[in-house]
Amino acid sequence: MVTIKDIAARLQVSPSTVGRALADDPRISAATKQKVSEVAEEMGYVANLAARMMRGVSSNLIGLVLPDIRNGFYATIAHALSKCLQGARYQLALSETDDDRMVELQSIRELASANVAGIIIVPTAKPHRETVRLLKLSPHVQLLRKHAAIGDQWFGIDDTQAIFEATSHLVQLGHRRIGYIGGTDDLPTGSARLKGYHKALPGGESADPALVQLGAPGDADFGLNATRRLLALPKRPTAIVAGSVQMTQGILEELTAQGMRAPDDLSVVGFGDELGFRWWGPGLTTVGLPVHELATACGLWFVHQIRQRSASAAPYTSISPATLILRGSTRKHGPAAKTSVRASVRGATV
Amino acid sequence: MVTIKDIAARLQVSPSTVGRALADDPRISAATKQKVSEVAEEMGYVANLAARMMRGVSSNLIGLVLPDIRNGFYATIAHALSKCLQGARYQLALSETDDDRMVELQSIRELASANVAGIIIVPTAKPHRETVRLLKLSPHVQLLRKHAAIGDQWFGIDDTQAIFEATSHLVQLGHRRIGYIGGTDDLPTGSARLKGYHKALPGGESADPALVQLGAPGDADFGLNATRRLLALPKRPTAIVAGSVQMTQGILEELTAQGMRAPDDLSVVGFGDELGFRWWGPGLTTVGLPVHELATACGLWFVHQIRQRSASAAPYTSISPATLILRGSTRKHGPAAKTSVRASVRGATV
DNA sequence: TTGAAAGCGCTAACAT
DNA sequence: ATGTTAGCGCTTTCAA
Numbered sequence: 001m002v003t004i005k006d007i008a009a010r011l012q013v014s015p016s017t018v019g020r021a022l023a024d025d026p027r028i029s030a031a032t033k034q035k036v037s038e039v040a041e042e043m044g045y046v047a048n049l050a051a052r053m054m055r056g057v058s059s060n061l062i063g064l065v066l067p068d069i070r071n072g073f074y075a076t077i078a079h080a081l082s083k084c085l086q087g088a089r090y091q092l093a094l095s096e097t098d099d100d101r102m103v104e105l106q107s108i109r110e111l112a113s114a115n116v117a118g119i120i121i122v123p124t125a126k127p128h129r130e131t132v133r134l135l136k137l138s139p140h141v142q143l144l145r146k147h148a149a150i151g152d153q154w155f156g157i158d159d160t161q162a163i164f165e166a167t168s169h170l171v172q173l174g175h176r177r178i179g180y181i182g183g184t185d186d187l188p189t190g191s192a193r194l195k196g197y198h199k200a201l202p203g204g205e206s207a208d209p210a211l212v213q214l215g216a217p218g219d220a221d222f223g224l225n226a227t228r229r230l231l232a233l234p235k236r237p238t239a240i241v242a243g244s245v246q247m248t249q250g251i252l253e254e255l256t257a258q259g260m261r262a263p264d265d266l267s268v269v270g271f272g273d274e275l276g277f278r279w280w281g282p283g284l285t286t287v288g289l290p291v292h293e294l295a296t297a298c299g300l301w302f303v304h305q306i307r308q309r310s311a312s313a314a315p316y317t318s319i320s321p322a323t324l325i326l327r328g329s330t331r332k333h334g335p336a337a338k339t340s341v342r343a344s345v346r347g348a349t350v
Numbered sequence: 351m352v353t354i355k356d357i358a359a360r361l362q363v364s365p366s367t368v369g370r371a372l373a374d375d376p377r378i379s380a381a382t383k384q385k386v387s388e389v390a391e392e393m394g395y396v397a398n399l400a401a402r403m404m405r406g407v408s409s410n411l412i413g414l415v416l417p418d419i420r421n422g423f424y425a426t427i428a429h430a431l432s433k434c435l436q437g438a439r440y441q442l443a444l445s446e447t448d449d450d451r452m453v454e455l456q457s458i459r460e461l462a463s464a465n466v467a468g469i470i471i472v473p474t475a476k477p478h479r480e481t482v483r484l485l486k487l488s489p490h491v492q493l494l495r496k497h498a499a500i501g502d503q504w505f506g507i508d509d510t511q512a513i514f515e516a517t518s519h520l521v522q523l524g525h526r527r528i529g530y531i532g533g534t535d536d537l538p539t540g541s542a543r544l545k546g547y548h549k550a551l552p553g554g555e556s557a558d559p560a561l562v563q564l565g566a567p568g569d570a571d572f573g574l575n576a577t578r579r580l581l582a583l584p585k586r587p588t589a590i591v592a593g594s595v596q597m598t599q600g601i602l603e604e605l606t607a608q609g610m611r612a613p614d615d616l617s618v619v620g621f622g623d624e625l626g627f628r629w630w631g632p633g634l635t636t637v638g639l640p641v642h643e644l645a646t647a648c649g650l651w652f653v654h655q656i657r658q659r660s661a662s663a664a665p666y667t668s669i670s671p672a673t674l675i676l677r678g679s680t681r682k683h684g685p686a687a688k689t690s691v692r693a694s695v696r697g698a699t700v
Numbered sequence: 701t702t703g704a705a706a707g708c709g710c711t712a713a714c715a716t
Numbered sequence: 717a718t719g720t721t722a723g724c725g726c727t728t729t730c731a732a
Contacts, residue, residue, distance in 0.1 A: 277626070
């Protein structure tokens with residue numbers, strides 16, 4: 001293993017000079033810095049992080065704490081952050097919580113004891129007190145979900161607007177009985193989305209409570225069962241809005257299973273734009289989320305933040321807008337609309 | 351921060367005694383150990399990992415190096431490993447290579463300098479010499495892809511059998527012009543799969559080279575363009591087999607775009623079982639891979655391996671079989687089969 | 701069975 | 717602008 005001493009010996013300078021040169025200390029001449037970094041490169045020098053950490057410097061590890069990496073949504077986030085941090089010579093330490101606050105606490109503990117440089121977290125609904133306390137000890141930022149207790153540094157999406165647009169689109173198409181299947185409102189995202197749904201319903205008209213189905217946002221099976229319940233209603237909805245990626249998947253699954261076709265039998269607006277949504281039936285009209293951009297912005301900001309230890313406490317909030325992606329799964333409601341483009345292409349009559 | 355010195359001072363013993371007691375050294379009396387651990391507990395002592403690492407003990411970090419976490423395939427692996435290692439108090443450090451050997455090298459360097467306990471890697475096609483060298487310095491295991499240079503500890507899937515089954519299925523249905531779109535054969539997986547394809551073609555009959563399209567396995571666009579090329583052939587294939595997840599996605603994309611419907615216009619067998627494959631057209635017949643099981647097995651084995659520093663050099667190979675999942679995208683080839691179930695359900699005539 | 705002491709590689713206060 | 721030196725907390729010889 002090559003150490004600064006080796007470099008120092010080669011260059012006939014003291015170890016501290018090398019150390020300072022590598023740390024880009026202003027007291028070292030440009031020429032020396034130049035030479036040092038050349039030799040370091042040549043000898044394949046890699047700083048010993050353990051030794052650094054012992055001197056109080058934190059590791060080059062950034063913890064990423066999120067519910068489930070299999071969710072394409074979070075995978076995109078992990079990818080974007082990984083790229084972004086790689087550029088800044090940081091490593092991602094991945095922790096999954098499964099939306100379980102105790103697992104979350106355990107993860108944070110591990111990260112804290114590993115002396116991470118910072119933590120990027122998508123918090124669970126009710127983080128443990130200890131989780132909050134530990135989080136305060138190192139730089140951190142919240143992603144997507146926001147908890148006041150954890151802090152005011154947050155990158156998220158305008159969830160209310162997202163679902164508002166989705167629902168409004170259906171309202172404009174003449175739909176009145178619109179079902180909503182989304183996450184419970186104990187999560188900030190869940191409640192914001194639900195709010196968007198209500199806000200879009202025409203003239204203060206409160207929705208039939210039976211049309212609103214709330215469950216754990218990561219539970220596709222809930223979406224599936226909720227869809228079944230909605231379809232079994234005496235007055236079934238003419239359209240459904242999804243309030244999470246997994247819910248969308250459950251909904252599509254169940255509609256396919258029941259042989260329901262959008263937009264003929266029902267209009268559907270999904271949440272997120274996973275692979276396959278494009279080719280579900282006539283193409284799923286869905287809420288597109290700028291996840292990649294969001295994560296990149298968050299990563300860049302966070303690295304900057306970590307490097308300037310000073311202003312880290314200042315509140316910061318970034319809200320990105322969602323955009324409705326119009327495809328084939330929604331259509332005007334009413335008897336006049338019964339002949340779909342699709343049906344006519346097939347030459348069929350109804 | 352409580353150190354062993356503090357404990358030593360409280361107990362009027364030397365720091366080394368405390369250190370040994372905590373390490374359960376046989377030379378320390380049971381009574382002393384008892385006292386030490388009591389006081390340590392009481393004072394809230396937490397071992398300083400950095401200091402430990404400096405003494406050569408590795409961290410509780412396990413590096414996971416793979417091409418792209420957004421690939422559902424790898425996300426499943428990361429998830430399974432994360433769960434598995436969490437139980438053993440290890441943290442996952444995630445590195446993406448994008449199938450670029452220099453990025454791979456850089457990641458390995460980072461991991462090595464972070465003193466990881468071990469590395470689980472899905473190697474690129476031609477890992478750098480230095481990558482191989484560094485890898486040898488810490489415990490490691492290969493996943494899915496196997497490179498002789500890296501070692502003989504490998505967990506993978508029987509790729510040849512997987513594509514053999516997929517192709518055989520089509521052959522049995524009477525197809526003779528079967529296209530194959532897969533990864534290049536410089537990757538071990540690519541070549542094994544291609545072999546399975548050739549093996550399944552009837553009686554040594556070598557395929558029309560134009561029917562075989564090989565590209566970067568992670569490149570969905572290649573799959574898309576390759577599909578276009580196959581469809582533009584004077585004698586177009588009657589069926590297509592996909593040789594990677596991303597290729598499958600490209601193929602489905604292009605078929606949808608061209609308005610080609612399986613199995614009426616063409617039979618298709620996919621690779622992997624991503625979300626959405628189930629609802630593509632009539633449901634995609636595809637090769638199901640036991641990714642979760644594979645990753646879990648790998649994780650358990652690896653932790654065990656790390657904990658017993660001794661026998662780590664012994665070769666170990668685990669091959670899991672793939673299974674064909676029959677859905678609606680394949681059908682008998684020939685004029686007699688022209689009336690599909692689907693068409694008759696619709697009451698249409700052809 | 702325990703102590704004393706020497707570092708691991710790095711950073712930072714204190715010289716020069 | 718650079719060199720000297722003293723540790724960080726732990727493990728690990730070597731002594732007792």
